[in-house]
Amino acid sequence: MNEKYYNEMELMICAAARIFEDGVSVSVGTGVPCAAVMLSQKLYAPNILILFEAGGIAPLLPSMPISVGDKNTMYKALQTTSVSDAMEMNQRGLVDYCFLGGAQIDMYGNLNSTIIGSHDNPKVRFPGSGGANDFASSAWRTIIVSPHSSRRFTNNIDFITTPGYLKGPNAREEAGLPQGTGPYKIITNLAVMNFDNDERRMALESVHPGVSIDDVVKNTGFELLIDEHIKQTEPPGEDELKILRNEVDPYRVVIGKKAQ
Amino acid sequence: MNEKYYNEMELMICAAARIFEDGVSVSVGTGVPCAAVMLSQKLYAPNILILFEAGGIAPLLPSMPISVGDKNTMYKALQTTSVSDAMEMNQRGLVDYCFLGGAQIDMYGNLNSTIIGSHDNPKVRFPGSGGANDFASSAWRTIIVSPHSSRRFTNNIDFITTPGYLKGPNAREEAGLPQGTGPYKIITNLAVMNFDNDERRMALESVHPGVSIDDVVKNTGFELLIDEHIKQTEPPGEDELKILRNEVDPYRVVIGKKAQ
């Protein structure tokens, strides 16, 4: 490989930005998800409908929000409404994608952002679900961004904050969650993963430039489904980087951070 | 008795207007209820909180509305909101009184405003519940205004559109309706009635000037509870009539109608 002309965060944002078809709707928070959606809006999906859980609907997003209800989330918005209204839009089936992170993730895409240790006496207390559980319950497809390590990618997750495929095939439907929903893709600093349609288990889709399948396997605490033809993730293009650096995140609020 | 200096409609409106303590909240529709509340506001209860089911909250009501969402119901209102919001205000227990009419009424204060005859093949089809069932379910006290005849006051009512005390003591609570609610007073062109606390049955409270207890009994199709001391309804006072005729209903939209 050549010397990389981009960092891991930029790669993750670009890989995520390419997922969205024009005209889809996306529930996002702050950080990487927001950067990816802004990039997508400028390059691939000018008609993307962005919503924030505090009630900002279809803002023009002049720059990166820091809080999910701040001025950027309502700048030139087409509506300012409420948490329940935004969540009900998800619950009605109007939201195509949501975009989440987490401290731990298992092979079914279940996420922990609540605690490490036991619930009554946690070793680490994280902020909790926030809107993540609602989004992942009701949006059609969940996209997850995460640093990749075997500590984070583990089947011994301490708490399922947010549903992936729960215990596997049909488990979501049996739990009462809306039909046809669930995790769609996971983007890390090493690879892109998706989910097998039958087993609902995490499968490798592509490895990033300079990363081997073995690197991914070593950093994943459970068995990944890996078929014969694993592609390489398309690296960020010149256009993507230019717009990401100059327009989406000129102050490097997100792309200046480490991926881990 | 002297020649009457007021008509039956005026008497009914005045009798109703005296019910409200200052500061209570009332769900009203158009017609007599609205006239009574307006009169009360001007004379007895300046702080009465008036709400209309279409969403008009605390309007100044310059004149009588003709439709429950028309301009008078939102003139200088303190809020314009929705049907569900107004109904939920009732459901939360914030509404002290509601004010209804009906084609038939039984001894438990149940009201019919749906059909005469059978439901599948009605002899007469009336408009239906409208908001009446909701109001009578959730407002604390229901006031009913009606012309008085044995055809209307009958235990053979064809359809219970709107709940009174249903089948008697505890029936409302057993049906699931909010505790402590129910019919409070009935004002007709002959008398004022209330409900016995134990039996939940209709009882005579006062007869209007010039009306005998026997007149009331003859025009009631079921047995009324009548105790020894039946008073005479206070006739409209000079002040009441002046304000009713000059300010509340100068175009005689309501007081120009017959009570029957």
Add this chain to the structure above:
Amino acid sequence: MDTIGELLGYEDPDKMRGFFRKKSKKLENKIKKLPDAVSEFVAESDYMAIGGFGLVRIPTAFLHEVIKQQKKVATCAFFTSNYDTDLVLINGMMKSVDMSYGIALEALGSPKVLRKYFENGGIKVTEWSNGALAWRYKAAAMGLSFLPVRSMLGTDTERYSAAKEIICPFSGKKYLAVPALYPDIAVIHVHEADMYGNAHIKGVLVADVDIAKAAKKVIITTERMVDTEYFRNNPQNTTIPFYLVDAVVEIPYGSYPAEMPYEYLFDIDYFKRFLQAAESDETFDRFIKENIYECKDFYEFISLNGGVERIKELRNLELGLKGSSL
């Protein structure tokens, strides 16, 4: 209590999620001419929901066009409905309706010939209260197949509804579960809208926000078009957001002879003529022919009833400019 009313307008919430998933969320030009909006969007088997309430902010122009095109809507919610649902009855194909209030212009009276549709047994009625219908729309709007409510319990209104009793798992109390109502088409008249369907309503909202969320197809008719900046500069102006809307039709005075709050009052004289005509089939047929079928468009109908001069009078009455008598 078991209920025996027919369940109308209900769908499985997951099926509806699938439907809503496919609706376009793009900012697209949705402006249509009135005749096209009716012919393209109203289907014969539709359950129609009508915005507004009583004599206020009803989409009259759209409904007159539905009559003109003789679209035979299958059913409808009579939700403090007056002239609006009366019109929908005229094309005469309804067999079942959801009814909380209908066939009466409140204090003004009841159109006799239309009441006959019900009294001759030709229409099966599922009974509701106004609150129950508002909450049925809200259930759908919230993405739920039902909402618990504390109305209708213990009455024949409950018995002839299609609701079901449930027990609250926390309080042990009995509630009535009202089923979600997903109309096939909703028509809502508003004050301002942009080409994408963002819409602003002034004054009471009735149930129109929930209806717009609950319906499969949403048609906005508007007094006037505005630029999208009207909404972007104050996003609280957006009563109904664009992504719910399928078509936008500009029709000034589109609610006449009903009231448009802050714009023009209802024409009480027209409604009196309407009620009088509705005393017999013969006079009613003539009235509808003259006022709807024979009018080449909505403005010919307005002209017939006093034209722009009458609208000016109604505007003065609405705004209290000349000592209104109402």
Add this chain to the structure above:
Amino acid sequence: MDTIGELLGYEDPDKMRGFFRKKSKKLENKIKKLPDAVSEFVAESDYMAIGGFGLVRIPTAFLHEVIKQQKKVATCAFFTSNYDTDLVLINGMMKSVDMSYGIALEALGSPKVLRKYFENGGIKVTEWSNGALAWRYKAAAMGLSFLPVRSMLGTDTERYSAAKEIICPFSGKKYLAVPALYPDIAVIHVHEADMYGNAHIKGVLVADVDIAKAAKKVIITTERMVDTEYFRNNPQNTTIPFYLVDAVVEIPYGSYPAEMPYEYLFDIDYFKRFLQAAESDETFDRFIKENIYECKDFYEFISLNGGVERIKELRNLELGLKGSSL
């Protein structure tokens, strides 16, 4: 799935109806001074609900005064709560909380010393999602003891909540019933209010309308007082109506260091100082002492952090007047 979380803030709906019945519906002067509003209305056993969200439109001035008066609120909903619930923790009497998101200033980081309250097992947490807490407030606001929702199902968030599964009688689908949440006291910061408590909020509403309907006592803090005509002339300005409100406190810049939409941006430098101080008990105690206990009022606190000049900068940043870098 059986749930094992403690049920907090719930009341029987009929008991709450009795409570709401007694609230005054009169147009009365409800203006209070900040210290009086806190001392009269905040009780030690209270469940407190806080308006706003994240770093936006939180009632900071009121909460600082709660700390100063060392009011030991019993519990609280951590509902995308940041600095606000952090403050409520400081007085240190909470044993149980409802939590969907807390002890983190989103991307800015987490106050370490406050996280310790949770990590040493001193606080029992009932888990929820943001949607679930919003819907719990909404259930109470609708006069219901529960609402069915489609969130949390199948997860440990459900298991450690106090929700209960139910079956929809129409679809046969499993729903989660979330219990109504009736806070004892709610504090909401708004843009404009009149003396009676009518209040206007600009921008996102979060859950504040439902919180105001759900709470037993409602305190409005406002950037500025307006005349009641402001509402009567445009009743759509009324976000929260007077009859829900118990007290009105005028506090310009009352949300600082959080953002007040369309007024002033959050002070990111303050929050960084706060987070840094929260690295150790010692620095944190000093920080709180300086910024809260030793300030004679809220304006001394603002002065300490840059005063009116800093507010001007934040206003320029909010309005984008000088090429904001945020």
